[in-house]
Amino acid sequence: MPSSKNSQTFPYIACVLAFIAIAIMIGLGIWQLDRKAEKDARLDQIQQAQAQDNVDIAKVAEEPYLYEDFIVSAKGNANNQIFFIDNKIVSGKPGYHVLVPLQTNQGMVMLNLGWVSSTGSREVLPKVKIPMLSEIQGVLYIPTLNKIITETNSRYGQFPVLLQQVDLEEIKKHIGKPLLPFVLRLTESAPQSESNFIRDWQVVTMSPEKHLGYAIQWFGLAIAALTVFLLTMLKWMNGPQHRLEQTEQD
Incomplete structure (x- = not known):
């Protein structure tokens, strides 16, 4: 009977690498969701701060961190x-x-x-x-x-x-x-000059929506990688067994 030892060797290294890659992609997706939550909180803080009455500079000079935004x-x-x-x-x-x-x-x-x-x-x-x-x-x-x-x-x-x-x-x-x-x-209402300054202040470098989009992409890649891994493992499990049965019949 021909040996089927090599065909049945379990691909441990491939499995470990696949699990590590999937775990990294899931981790990156969760990190992007955390960043989205931080940006949402930051924008809410800014909105609440600017909804308050204007503060005189004499009040903020000593403790400016209390009046950011x-x-x-x-x-x-x-x-x-x-x-x-x-x-x-x-x-x-x-x-x-x-x-x-x-x-x-x-x-x-x-x-x-x-x-x-x-x-x-x-x-x-x-x-x-x-x-x-x-x-x-x-x-x-x-x-x-x-x-x-x-x-x-x-x-x-x-x-x-x-x-x-x-x-x-x-x-x-x-x-x-x-x-x-x-x-x-x-502010935009401040006096202009001939220079026509643009005062569109970017309070966050990336919007919460973009972070959500990146999170979805990472989770999608993780699902795709897991699907490919499972299909590959299913094929591996069926392949050697089929060849073993054929060998025994011969």
Whole structure:
């Protein structure tokens, strides 16, 4: 009788790899659902905060973290020390966020005036005109730093300044004055200028719906992989047995 030992060897390694791959895909799907829940909670927080009455800057200066996403009112004078924040995309077009300092009775705070389009070269920054500002309303934003990004502009005191991200410590070195630990993003109702700043603030980088879509994709891939694995195992189980029966009959 011909030996059927090789044909009946159970594919342990293939099974382990299949289970690991399926587990990873399920885990990624669950992670995307968790991210969706976080984004939903974040958007709800923003909506609730901005539904409140405007808060005066004097109230938030000492504990800004309690008022993140609130609309803050402030009075002061903006100067022409312009900061361009690089790599900001709007409708697929590259550009910059434009920040200027505003001197208030509570201290100096950075204002984000909005987005302007790039000139096509980082060597030639856009020419912008600062709107006339004395009383402003802006959404309180506390910038976080991307540690991967390394700042390269060390020409302190030379304006305009091109920065890779909103780094308040770095901005302090350029203006030589202390800053309040947050940024005010001007609302759409704030005065414009000839520069026509776009103030469509992206509070989350990816919508909850996209996270849900990715979760469905990962779960779909897991189901497909499991189906292929089961069909392959069924074929393997039937194949050797059939050949064994044929051998015994011979």
